[in-house]
Amino acid sequence: MVQHARESGRLNATFAALADPTRRTILARLAAGEASVTELGEPFAMSLPAISKHLKVLERAGLIARGREAQWRPCRLEAGPLKDAAKWIEHYRRFWEESLDRLDQYLWELQKKEEKNARNK
Amino acid sequence: MLATSDAAAEAAERTLVITRVFDAPRALVWQAWTDPDQMVRWMGPRGFCSKVLRMDARIGGSYHFYMRGPNNDDHWQVGVYREITPPERLSYTYAWADAQGRPTRPETVLTLILEEQGKQDQSDSVSSAVRLGHRARPPSRRMGSSLDRLSEYLAA
Numbered sequence: 001m002v003q004h005a006r007e008s009g010r011l012n013a014t015f016a017a018l019a020d021p022t023r024r025t026i027l028a029r030l031a032a033g034e035a036s037v038t039e040l041g042e043p044f045a046m047s048l049p050a051i052s053k054h055l056k057v058l059e060r061a062g063l064i065a066r067g068r069e070a071q072w073r074p075c076r077l078e079a080g081p082l083k084d085a086a087k088w089i090e091h092y093r094r095f096w097e098e099s100l101d102r103l104d105q106y107l108w109e110l111q112k113k114e115e116k117n118a119r120n121k
Numbered sequence: 122m123l124a125t126s127d128a129a130a131e132a133a134e135r136t137l138v139i140t141r142v143f144d145a146p147r148a149l150v151w152q153a154w155t156d157p158d159q160m161v162r163w164m165g166p167r168g169f170c171s172k173v174l175r176m177d178a179r180i181g182g183s184y185h186f187y188m189r190g191p192n193n194d195d196h197w198q199v200g201v202y203r204e205i206t207p208p209e210r211l212s213y214t215y216a217w218a219d220a221q222g223r224p225t226r227p228e229t230v231l232t233l234i235l236e237e238q239g240k241q242d243q244s245d246s247v248s249s250a251v252r253l254g255h256r257a258r259p260p261s262r263r264m265g266s267s268l269d270r271l272s273e274y275l276a277a
Contacts, residue, residue: 011227011257012257015257088257089137092137092229092255093137093139094166095165095166096137096139096253096255097139098165098166098167099163099164099165099166100139100141100251100253101167102162102163102164102165102167103143103150103153103163104141104143105163106153106159106162106163107143107144107145107149107150107153108144108145110145110149110153111144111145111149
């Protein structure tokens with residue numbers, strides 16, 4: 001119980017951090033490489049403190065890490081939690097896509113059988 | 122690597138959405154999903170065989186499914202039915218579990234919306250579109266029913 005509550009909490013932190021379009025844009029930018037807070041703020045009509053707030057949410061969710069240098073604290077993407085979220089979706093995508101393939105086949109066979117029975121009557 | 126904002130957006134919605142069209146009337150698809158004898162014929166990925174241990178298909182009723190994978194690996198699923206509106210909407214919770222029906226993974230919510238598409242072209246065939254939404258359920262339920270929000274999302 002404890003283990004999957006923890007796992008669920010971690011996934012939720014990731015999902016909550018991803019729910020905001022500004023934060024998603026920031027992550028997409030960081031996928032191309034490290035960037036400073038100023039660079040990350042450029043595409044947005046937003047104050048630096050507002051951008052910093054978003055970065056804190058991403059950092060808390062473990063989605064990004066920040067450098068130690070006092071002035072230039074480059075942000076970089078941390079792939080782990082994103083991979084976990086993607087893994088969750090991929091796990092179920094495979095499960096359902098393959099189940100639905102089998103359902104499609106089953107429905108086809110079922111209807112063939114019904115047609116045959118109707119013809120034989 | 123999940124680098125595009127599209128993939129991130131899907132993750133952000135906490136929901137996997139799959140739409141499928143079947144060459145079958147909606148009533149048949151509905152039965153295949155709610156009749157235990159039919160469900161075991163197709164539920165699970167290729168190479169899996171399944172068995173319904175318990176299936177009480179009414180609101181608040183629970184189910185317990187067993188699945189054996191291609192490597193003789195054992196899997197169980199448990200959940201509770203939340204919405205049953207034949208033949209158009211079905212929603213239930215869903216979690217991997219153990220043989221006793223105790224969840225071993227976080228609970229999720231599955232919602233199905235079935236729509237009949239009517240006779241196409243000149244043939245007699247009727248097809249049905251099924252929209253399947255599988256949502257990782259947030260532990261806090263403070264923002265109203267996540268089910269309502271999922272239906273809005275699926276309807277959009």
